[in-house]
Amino acid sequence: MTAQLVASTLRVSTPLIFAALGGMFCERSGVINIALEGMMLMGAFGAAVGTLVSHSPWLGSVCGMGAGVALAAIYGLFVIRLRANQIVAGMAINMLAMGLTPFICKILYDVTGSTPSIPIAERFQSAPLYLSWGLVVICFLWMRYTPTGLWVSFAGEHPEALAAAGIRVNRVRWVAVLVSGALAGMGGASLSIFLSSSFSRDMTAGRGFMALAALIFGKWKPLPTALACLLFGFADAVQIRLQGVALWGDQPIPVQFIQILPYLVTILVLAGFVGRSRAPKALGTAFQEG
Amino acid sequence: MRKVLQPILAVALGLALGLGVTRIAGESPWHVLQILWRSAFGSNYDFGMTLFYSTPLILTGLAVAVPFQAGLFNIGAEGQLTLGALAAAAVGALWPVMPWPLAPVLATLAAILAGTVWGAIPGWLRARRGSHEVINTIMLNFIAAGLASYVTLYLLKNPDSQNPETRPIGAGYLIHQFGVFGGAPVSLALPLAVMAAVLVWILLWRTVLGYEMRAVGQSEPAARAAGINPGRIRIIAMSVAGGLAGLVGVGEVLGNAGKFRLGFSPEYGFIGIAVALLGRNQPVGVVASALLFGALHKGAADLDLETEHVTRELSLILQALIILSVSAEGLWSWMKKRREA
Numbered sequence: 001m002t003a004q005l006v007a008s009t010l011r012v013s014t015p016l017i018f019a020a021l022g023g024m025f026c027e028r029s030g031v032i033n034i035a036l037e038g039m040m041l042m043g044a045f046g047a048a049v050g051t052l053v054s055h056s057p058w059l060g061s062v063c064g065m066g067a068g069v070a071l072a073a074i075y076g077l078f079v080i081r082l083r084a085n086q087i088v089a090g091m092a093i094n095m096l097a098m099g100l101t102p103f104i105c106k107i108l109y110d111v112t113g114s115t116p117s118i119p120i121a122e123r124f125q126s127a128p129l130y131l132s133w134g135l136v137v138i139c140f141l142w143m144r145y146t147p148t149g150l151w152v153s154f155a156g157e158h159p160e161a162l163a164a165a166g167i168r169v170n171r172v173r174w175v176a177v178l179v180s181g182a183l184a185g186m187g188g189a190s191l192s193i194f195l196s197s198s199f200s201r202d203m204t205a206g207r208g209f210m211a212l213a214a215l216i217f218g219k220w221k222p223l224p225t226a227l228a229c230l231l232f233g234f235a236d237a238v239q240i241r242l243q244g245v246a247l248w249g250d251q252p253i254p255v256q257f258i259q260i261l262p263y264l265v266t267i268l269v270l271a272g273f274v275g276r277s278r279a280p281k282a283l284g285t286a287f288q289e290g
Numbered sequence: 291m292r293k294v295l296q297p298i299l300a301v302a303l304g305l306a307l308g309l310g311v312t313r314i315a316g317e318s319p320w321h322v323l324q325i326l327w328r329s330a331f332g333s334n335y336d337f338g339m340t341l342f343y344s345t346p347l348i349l350t351g352l353a354v355a356v357p358f359q360a361g362l363f364n365i366g367a368e369g370q371l372t373l374g375a376l377a378a379a380a381v382g383a384l385w386p387v388m389p390w391p392l393a394p395v396l397a398t399l400a401a402i403l404a405g406t407v408w409g410a411i412p413g414w415l416r417a418r419r420g421s422h423e424v425i426n427t428i429m430l431n432f433i434a435a436g437l438a439s440y441v442t443l444y445l446l447k448n449p450d451s452q453n454p455e456t457r458p459i460g461a462g463y464l465i466h467q468f469g470v471f472g473g474a475p476v477s478l479a480l481p482l483a484v485m486a487a488v489l490v491w492i493l494l495w496r497t498v499l500g501y502e503m504r505a506v507g508q509s510e511p512a513a514r515a516a517g518i519n520p521g522r523i524r525i526i527a528m529s530v531a532g533g534l535a536g537l538v539g540v541g542e543v544l545g546n547a548g549k550f551r552l553g554f555s556p557e558y559g560f561i562g563i564a565v566a567l568l569g570r571n572q573p574v575g576v577v578a579s580a581l582l583f584g585a586l587h588k589g590a591a592d593l594d595l596e597t598e599h600v601t602r603e604l605s606l607i608l609q610a611l612i613i614l615s616v617s618a619e620g621l622w623s624w625m626k627k628r629r630e631a
Contacts, residue, residue: 034428074614082618087363087424091563092613099606106601107315112594209428216425254444260436263429270426271419279422286619 005237010129011195012240013233015040015187017132019211020218020225021139022068022183028143028220029176030156030169030282034090035075036184037208038097043068043188045101048115048199049108057124061189068185069178071097076177080170083286094208102201114200118193128190135183139222152176156280159287169287184208213266220280232262296622297568297575301582304612311607315599322604325596326589336588338471341480342546344584346371346538346555348483350562351569351576352490353409353535357423358571359494360527361507366412366427367535368559369434370405374536376438377404378543379550382459383446393462394544401539408434409532410525417521423528431559442552454552465544477545479537484577486534491573493530503527535559556587564613583609 019036026033043064050063075093078084102112109115143149154162155172163169191207192199214232218225239258246252309319330340350367357364377400382388388396412426439454446456465478494500505513506523513520542554561583568582569575590605615621 032424034424078614078618082621084614084617084619087365088563088567088617089614091365091560092610092617095557095560095606095613096610099603099608099610102601102603103311103315103607107599110599112601112603206432209432212425213429254440256436256440256443260433263432263436267415267421267426267429270421271415272421273419 005234005241008237008240009230009234011233012236013229014129014132014194015190015207016211016214016229016233017136017226018128018187018190019184019208020214020229021132021135021222022180022187023212023215024139024143024180024220024222024225025152025176025183026180027215027283028156028280029152029173030159030280030285030287031079031173031177032086032090032284033177033180034087034212035071035093035208036180036187036211037204037206038094039068039071039075039181039184040188040191040204040208040211041094041097041101041202042071043185044192044203045105045115045188045199046185047189048118048192051118051122051193052115055122057122057127057193060122060193061124061128061186064189064192065182065185068181068183068188070181072177072181072184075181076174079286080173080177083288086284086286098202101199105199105201112201115192115198117198120197122193123197124190124194128186128194131186132190133226136222136226143222153280155287156282159282163287163289168289170289173287184211187211210262213262216279217262217266217269219278235259235261293570297570297579297616300568300616301612303615304608307615308604308608308611312600312604315597317597317600322593322597322600325592326586329592329596330585330589333472334470335472335474338468338474338476339591340581340585340588341471341476342474342541342584343587344580345476345480345483345541346558347561347565347580347583348487348577349534349537350558351565351580352487352573353531353559354562354566355569355571355573355576356490356494356503356534357527357531358566359500359507360503360523361510362413362416362524362527363424364409364412364427364528364531365424365563366409366430366559367531367562368555368557369427369431370408370532370535371538371555371559372431372434372438373408374401374405375539375542375554376441376456376550377401377536378539379456379459380441380446382463382543383457383549386460386462388460388462390462393460394465394540397459397463397544398537398540401536401543402533403536405532405534405536405539406529407532409535410529413525413528416528417524438550439552442550446550448549455547456550458549459543463544464548465540467545475546477541479541479545482537482540486537487573487577490534494573499523499526535562561587561609564609567613568616 023033046067047060047064051060078089079086106112151172159169214228217228239255242253312322353367378397381397381400412423415421416423448455448457467477502518506520565579568579586605590602593600593602
């Protein structure tokens with residue numbers, strides 16, 4: 001029972017970790033990423049199609065990451081190049097993904113609901129799980145010990161200082177946005193070709209926003225963010241397990257209260273009731289290069 | 291002039307890009323446009339459905355526009371309208387024998403109250419705890435969805451139905467539907483929404499409170515120097531927004547379904563952001579763009595049947611592209627520069 005719960009916690013946390021780390025690069029560089037949800041959805045779709053075509057989950061996840069990057073490129077074009085409001089553009093990108101996935105699915109497979117299912121031999125068994133934790137370590141080391149990691153932080157905290165040091169702020173932000181698209185796409189891929197057997201419509205079901213919540217709960221730092229993903233994943237695993245279980249009499253347990261917990265703690269943390277979480281200083285402000 | 295021209299250009303650009311996409315599906319964009327038009331305006335019933343979808347969009351558009359004037363971003367209209375509709379349905383289900391004129395008034399007040407409370411929370415958090423309303427309203431949307439699901443499935447479940455919905459409300463609660471629309475559920479909620487737009491206009495441009503809101507939105511330090519308490523204004527702006535979004539429940543519960551149905555809203559709250567943005571956060575603009583987005587939503591509904599490969603989700607793509615075009619500040623300033631050069 002316990003071992004099973006641990007295993008399912010680790011599994012359902014995987015997409016969250018990828019997406020939250022993607023969100024971290026983007027937001028630490030000063031670009032808000034409300035569009036994680038849409039990038040995950042595109043990634044999930046791209047990965048399912050890629051796997052169905054290539055019969056390899058590895059090539060499939062590359063396709064998923066590519067789909068995430070493509071959407072991130074549109075996002076970057078609007079928020080960095082055209083200085084669109086990052087929240088408005090982010091919501092629009094989510095809408096675009098919600099519209100494009102069934103649209104393309106219909107063209108490719110003549111159904112809007114979901115892609116054909118992927119045989120179990122062609123799906124991931126556990127690779128994304130290990131990959132995600134490897135990535136946590138890499139991100140931690142990268143952000144802390146490399147010059148490029150420092151650039152990302154400066155682009156989000158003091159873009160003027162970075163520009164004064166001769167680094168192109170918007171170039172750093174472009175890379176960060178594209179990396180976030182790739183990672184969110186991988187998060188989506190781990191939904192469609194690792195946790196389930198096909199892409200289905202709107203299958204991310206708010207996980208992009210939950211990843212965003214984990215990022216805030218984790219104070220925009222790799223290790224705490226990953227732990228927050230684990231905590232939210234645990235809540236999810238418990239909730240799945242308790243669904244339909246009777247508590248007393250024949251009353252089923254209202255799992256809704258477990259479902260809302262991640263969102264509730266995020267509000268409390270952000271408000272400083274439980275610890276304190278501070279956003280990068282220049283988060284959400286466009287940088288105009290002189 | 292530019293104020294009107296820019297949104298129109300943005301719509302044209304978004305539509306052109308979006309219809310261009312239908313080429314990929316092997317469908318003629320012109321043909322798709324004709325279907326959209328016919329399905330949105332082709333008959334009294336079609337036009338009625340367009341108005342039915344536009345009604346909540348007017349309200350959610352206003353719910354985004356009012357805080358925007360005060361410098362706040364309300365992403366939470368979805369949660370606010372969910373709880374507003376739930377409250378209206380709860381009143382109607384718990385006291386079903388209430389007589390006619392009193393019943394809809396009570397349910398409407400309940401809807402406004404629930405929305406107001408849900409809007410006030412992020413307003414208070416921003417004013418007193420300094421946490422950003424964008425994240426808080428997103429989180430509150432999910433919490434509202436969870437609460438609504440709990441109340442619907444555990445407390446007020448309709449025993450006669452397999453669908454996730456509450457017990458029906460009493461007959462005295464139902465409001466008048468206009469007959470000319472061939473059965474489309476256009477109810478008193480539509481004039482109510484237009485009236486709300488008028489009231490918002492009066493609030494923003496003809497009252498001291500509205501002046502204070504716009505002052506805070508334009509420059510917090512200046513407003514503070516003028517003796518305005520920005521925290522108080524933020525809480526009020528978000529509460530008003532919540533109340534407006536809560537009103538969506540009137541059209542849905544009292545004017546259409548007669549109960550609360552989980553997931554009744556096709557993201558009215560999010561489309562409201564687009565409506566407000568395209569309408570330049572002005573009540574008149576909001577009503578006009580609500581009509582446009584309502585027409586897109588209704589127009590796309592027939593695409594599944596009438597075309598080979600284009601699906602109704604095209605409306606989401608079109609909406610997204612219109613929002614992106616209208617939000618691209620850099621594009622418009624570049625065009626302005628070119629015209630001046």
